[in-house]
Amino acid sequence: MTYPTQTDGTSAGAAPRSTVLSLRGITKRFGALLANDAIDLDLRAGEIVALLGENGAGKTTLMNILFGHYVADAGEVRVAGPDGALAPLPPGSADAALGAGIGMVHQHFTLAENLSGFENIVLGTRPLWSPGIGGRAARAKVARIAADSGLGVDLDVSVSRLSVGEKQRVEILKALYRDVKVLILDEPTAVLTPQEAEGLADTVRSLASRGLAVIFISHKLNEVISLCERVVVLRGGAKVADRATAGADRATLAELMVGRSIEVRHSAPRGVGEPVLTLDRVSAAMGRRDRLVDASLDLRAGEIVGIAGVSGNGQGTLAALLAGLAAPRSGRLSVLGEVITGEDPRAMVARGVGRVPEDRHREGSIGAMSIAENFVLERLQGGDFQRLGFLARSRIRAETERVIAAFDVRCSGPDAPIRLLSGGNMQKVILARALDGRPRLVLAHQPTRGLDVAATADIHRRLLDARDRGAGVLLISEDLDEIFALADRIAGIHHGELSRAFPAGSLDQRSVGLLMAGQDPGIAA
Amino acid sequence: MIRFVRREAVPFWLSLAAPVGAGLAALLLTAVPLAISGAPIGRGFALLFEGSVGSVFALTETMARATPLIFTGLAAAVAFRAKLWNIGAEGQLYAGALAAVVVGTGAIAAPPFVLVPLVLLAGAAAGAGLLMGPVFFKSRFGADEVVTTLLMNFIVILFVQMMLEGPLKDPLSLGWPQSEPMVDEAVLPKLVDRMRVHAGLLVAIACAIASHVLLERTLWGFQIRAVGESAAAARYAGVPMGGTLLRVALLSGGFAGLAGACEVAGLKGYLTADLSPGYGYAGIVVAMLAGLSPLGVIPAALFVAGVFVGADTMSRSIGVSNYLADLVVAMSLLCVIVGGLFARYEVRFVRRGAQA
Structure with missing residues (x-):
């Protein structure tokens, strides 16, 4: 068609x-x-x-x-x-x-990680031989632009310590600074x-x-x-x-x-079962910035709970707890009936937790390795794909070909390096790895960031399928459209504090916005 | 204007052609200093060629020289695949040689089929053991292994000198700082009569093949490659990071230790403090020339050894310094780095617009 x-033409009435x-x-x-x-x-x-x-x-x-x-x-x-x-x-x-x-704010940041926000903004606008990095005038200009645009961010700490959201704010300021x-x-x-x-x-x-x-x-x-x-x-x-x-x-x-x-229709859950994930006043931290404070949450089989919030507010820690990359410092974390006390990603996989990491390039895949190798990466420890320490190569190939077909991954074959795939296809491989073992608990952290409409719809459909199969899905996302498209219950996360989870039907964009800002939307759960 | 465009995939022929081209380019570039020193270039290269492969003697000499280089090349290649930057093969080589001497100079009386493996095993264990310190400090405190392994080299060589002046000194050596000779049962058999090439070469080739199989076909090798390509993704997927690092270190240090043990037990027969003319460092060049492929290490080591052996002949005949060999090896490392760039990137000549 x-x-x-x-x-x-121009809108009517405009000069x-x-x-x-x-x-x-x-x-x-x-x-x-x-x-x-x-x-x-x-x-x-x-x-x-x-x-x-x-x-x-x-x-x-x-x-x-x-x-x-x-x-x-x-x-x-x-x-x-x-x-x-x-x-x-x-x-x-x-x-x-x-x-x-002509100025551009790129989706993938172009900031020098070891410099401060202010230094990044003025970088390249001053001659190389000028002493110092920017005088009072430059500071005043940056402050004015920041105030005008409402883009608040600490410009004096090094960019590497800023969250993804804050980095983007620096990027926007950088472009505005260049007139x-x-x-x-x-x-x-x-x-x-x-x-x-x-x-x-x-x-x-x-x-x-x-x-x-x-x-x-x-x-x-x-x-x-x-x-x-x-x-x-x-x-x-x-x-x-x-x-x-x-x-x-x-x-x-x-x-x-x-x-x-293309429309993915959200359907009501078919029936909610036993809790698959319980956080009881859990505190934990990943590094200095991202932490979770006294978080409590129940996730049951057969439902999707969406965690809405701007990145850097504790989602990283929450995801790391489920991925097995972090352990609670206090409180009680129970995954599929087992109390978790240590860090062990392998044990999480073995328990039946399917994990989709936030950054598919850094943590989700190994770019130089093939689709097949990436597919079996976290499942090799078990006996499925190895015999006495030797890789069962024909088995790996056959299984990968099966999931390539099942998940509709567009690629030249199981041996293609995964870095050659588009974001959507790469994410499908990661999703295939997480969901193929029929996990009872699924962590989906920003599962569709940067993906196009069709790939997003496909991934949403598969997460809904996993739910309907009886898995509990924890969806962490900054994208409210995604949260509303998938979640049965929604909680907000702000400065490491997790709100109660409210039924999705009782919330609108504004009340979720309040949750993301750490305020009570004034609704009975 | 020239643009470099990254290739989607490096074609196989190019991954072979790049190091071969680099080696040839390095030889050609050496013609410049050769010409400056006033030597006949054509004859120089003829002698280089003749001296490395031109006779049975030359060929076996090259193979003898390649033996430790295969081991140290493997030590670097295996470690670098996991991004464990072991620069300490030189020290691990000496540690292996020291252990071989301790075991093989009469402390144990046993028939060759027991003693020879024991000597090799002791060498490998000593080399591997030496790498454990840096690995511990790396995983415990994040200490940079480039620094720690490099500095260990000097410590080990000084320690060897101390041992050769003291407890291990051969009383019959007329005051020379050297160890007692290996007993006959501990000596590796020669491969060709009256030539120096010994069974260590076969051990080295077997190690290269085993490393290839390990890296490409086994779970452990898969984990080593995964950790090297992306530590974050490997950790996320539950690859045991500490265990993998330890296995790589054991292999890498073990290979370097075998280089020393084989030199002592196959070539020299005793230990001196000048056992290695920098095989540990040359192993890094070999590994790079081989593109970190264990099988590629074999031809790369033969090439580097051939240059060393051939340059000796050339310097004897036409009176140029045999440092030219070091020059060729150094140049080939530079050329292979440039060659790697051309293999990974496609060069496109773009005509610029007419505007200023």
């Missing part, structure tokens, strides 16, 4: 605004893959445009061309100069793009609470009202609809829609992106 390209950025016929091929197919995009001052598309639709390629990281095979990028006239941007030069006032004319935000709200996201939306609106043009890349369609006035949808490298947001709803946009209808 094809969708006609819809074009819409005519000058075009600050114009892409014409941008085409880029990687071998046989047509990543960008003659894409046109115009951006006017003060406009907030959403760029939508699944992973692989060509968004990243287009932004990399705009940013000078790639050179387009055909087409032209033109940017308004100081006089307002459009001039071609030299291709393949990131310096030129920066100089022309950009065009700001590209790649999934900026993925790590913010609803209140913070609303705050950022206000910031973006006020920046836009002062003439900043914003390209907003997001998978959160509600956000796109409320914030952006225009939406550009890419699919398979081509532009399939360029229309006003007014009159569009989530389903329309999702269908434009995927090309077919």
